[in-house]
Amino acid sequence: MAWTSGAETDHMTATAANHAVETIDLSKTYSGGRNGRTVHALRDVSLRVPAGSFFGLLGPNGAGKSTLINILAGLVVRSSGEARIWGHDIDGEMRAARRAIGVVPQELNIDPFFTPRELLDVQAGLYGVPKAERRTDEILEAVGLAPQAEAYARTLSGGMRRRLLVAKAMVHAPKVLVLDEPTAGVDVDLRRQLWDYVRRLNAEGTTILLTTHYLEEAQALCDRIAIINHGRLIAHDTTEALLRRLDSKEMAVTLTQPVAAVPEGLHQYNAEVVRPGRLLFRYAPSRIRGGEILAALQESGLTLEEVTTRETDLEDIFLSLTRMPDEEASREAAQ
Secondary structure (H helix, E strand, C coil): CCCCCHHHHHHHHHHHCCEEEEEEEEEEEECCCCCCCCEEEEEEEEEEEECCCEEEEECCCCCCHHHHHHHHCCCCCCCEEEEEECCEECCCCHHHHHHCEEEECCCCCCCCCCCHHHHHHHHHHHCCCCHHHCCHHHHHHHCCCHHHCCCCHHHCCHHHHHHHHHHHHCCCCCCEEEEECCCCCCCHHHHHHHHHHHHHHHHCCCEEEEECCCHHHHHHHCCEEEEEECCEEEEEEEHHHHHHHCCCEEEEEEECCCCCCCCHHHHHHCEEEEECCEEEEEECCCCCCHHHHHHHHHHCCCCEEEEEEEECCHHHHHHHHHCCCHHHHHHHHHC
16 A cells, blocks of 8 residues: 555545545445344435544444444445545545545554554554654654553553554544544543644644544534434534534522422423422523523512523433434434
8 A cells, every 4th residue: 555645645635525524325234143133233324524623423332333433444344325535435446545544443452562663663564654754753752652662562551552542543644533432441631631632633634533422522522513323313513503402401599598389480481499499490592591580580589599500511412312213313313
């Protein structure tokens, strides 16, 4: 596999037409098995990941995320549909597609008897990167493994091995970096270092495709998010637009006096007494303003001691969509 020249890279960029990854009606079916039942791992998934984006691919366990990633990585053969990476069909232009993507898998598949420096050099050689153009020291420094460059991989901690996987995926300077649960088992400090590095890569133009079960990470990092459930794409939008979709907010009010029941004038605001002296309001901010509720509280003769609010977050959206029946979720995704 030859190293990509600057001219080839420019051509790939133009060919991509602003889509780092594109799938059209992508499906994967597994037939047979022990019970003879057909399994539809992916069902007609059409997805576009904009070039330069930080894209989140979310879904419950078994939803089809890993199948999609493995198809893009060339580890699983699609049953039907199309898939392109940086404008290159993953089968018809296999070499160009492979050069454009780097995948950080969930599994820690590292040879324990190699050092990080040796592992990166071997990986770069597999991609045909000339020795003069290899960035081994730069990458090790970026992921915080320069001090361990000559240590055997088996002596590294779990967090260090996870960062070494990221380093391996970057040796050929891919346009698209896929991170499959990259922070599983990584402590808070190492997680922060990893995200600092990935953010820097994204700012420099690398497209990031992230799968994670840490939804707060996805909400903070990703500018666009897609959600897959039961092999179907059930949501695909900007993070901001997804958060607006649920149209729900909570306001908790602590009163200076105890109340055992919701006063008459507050019933219309979907209020409940969570404990004497504390009321919880659940409302749609598109129809009701928080100030309106506060005014109604004062009109009811109640004195406020403390007010806290909670906005809809990605976890609320995720749970709302993945608990829907397939048909209803498909209608939501089409809106």
